Amino acid sequence: MTKVDFWCNRCELDQEIYSRPTQNLITIMSDGEIIGHREPEHTKMFFEGRCERCRKTLIRYITDTRQDPYFSLSRNVRRLxxxxxxxxxxxxxxxxxxxxxxxxxxxxxxxxxxxxxxxx
Known part of the structure; x- marks a missing residue:
């Protein structure tokens, strides 16, 4: 397992969570919440973790970093x-x-x- 930085919209919290790379057929909303399945050709690699405070599922894209919401939402990224x-x-x-x-x-x-x- 790898420590990965995540951002939780609900808690407005930057956090470092242990996560494994995952490949799954899911649809991800812009704030990172899972809402359903995708076709196999749209499969993406991602890190999945749970917020330490509210337990919401958090997502970080591995293969599609342009769509990774972390870079536009994280306060740590903006500060750096x-x-x-x-x-x-x-x-x-x-x-x-x-x-x-x-x-x-x-x-x-x-x-x-x-x-x-x-x-x-």
Missing amino acids: SVAHKKDLIQYGESGFAMMYPETQKRFEKMREEENSKRVA
Whole structure:
């Protein structure tokens, strides 16, 4: 068994739960609740766990991560993306000059030199 991060909408809780990869014929609603069966060609691999507080069945997609609700709902994912946003900022984006004033000045100087070469 593997520890997997899950998000419970009912409890609004991020949690790490032991889970096994599962392949089953189920239909999953957007909040991760099981509502019925699917045809075999739509079978997906997923992790299934139970919320530690309310015992609701929680789902994490393995083979279809684009539809995995965890990435859009989890507070931990949002917190991490905000924490690393400043590390990914690039020249020309808002906030770059404030965070990296010396580098901004160097880029502006290089840009002016390049423009003066084109004019001459």
